[in-house]
Amino acid sequence: MSETIGFLLNDSARLFRRSFNARTKDSGITALQWRLITYLKRHEGIRQGPLAELIEVEPITLSRMVDRLVEAELVERRADPADRRAWQLYLTPRAGEMLNGMRPIADALTAEAIEGLSAAEVEQLTDLVERVRANLSRRICQKEKEIV
Amino acid sequence: MSETIGFLLNDSARLFRRSFNARTKDSGITALQWRLITYLKRHEGIRQGPLAELIEVEPITLSRMVDRLVEAELVERRADPADRRAWQLYLTPRAGEMLNGMRPIADALTAEAIEGLSAAEVEQLTDLVERVRANLSRRICQKEKEIV
DNA sequence: TGAATATAGTAGCAATTGCTATTATATCCT
């Protein structure tokens, strides 16, 4: 009995997260937080709800992640002028520095992960995983297809 | 800026888990528990420590997962005759039935995930992800040795 | 208009996880 794609993907993803967390635990940032900040960099001013969808966590979970990142002075909440219920999220300058500091680590990790793969194979892998993700994503969200 | 392999793998894996959990929440088993049981099926009699390594969780986490699975009468702890500190783990008949019940769900999910991929592409994907996993797995072992 | 409904975000609680320390047993070394 061979392992399924699901197992394989989960294994690799966990190893990625673990390795990333091990290398960055001194800087006090986790893989998930890094992910949040990376997305935020590309969507500054986004509200919490849509960002929660982007990084695939519950809104309350994102709310608490943002609490911690605000505490760490990496993220700033600004009142949405168009909706008093909502916050708009922005990165602080400190977050930019932090991202720059992390990038070599992330790049090195990626390089290690794809060691022995040719450029064509990496492209193939990316393409195939993206298609799997699209299949699963389509299955899950019948409702919202925003931004991104 | 394209997304990194790490992001992609994490996304896909999360979507897999989420979809699996959504479909099986009535049966009261999670993706991680299913994973544990699947590994256990292939390694009956294994001790907790090695199984924790296999499914990539801390020993204490596995200990508690086993607690819950014993409670649910899916797993049985037997004293290791060779080492009085250790338990050997076995599946109950009930676990076998449960696995059989889950298999169609898991198979359907896999089928949906690889929809649109040819058999050759699936093989390619499996091969490439396996190589990435091997790269990361090797890295982690080395790092652990360095630290210790 | 204004009552019903929807939406953005958050608090309480329960479940899960991992870090650290601890117990019990095994192994190593002189």
Add this chain to the structure above:
DNA sequence: AGGATATAATAGCAATTGCTACTATATTCA
């Protein structure tokens, strides 16, 4: 042999997550 060290598993505690319920605000429509 027997003390030092290693190992298997677990308990306590702290951190994180998500479910449910809730507040505040916005939107809809009769």
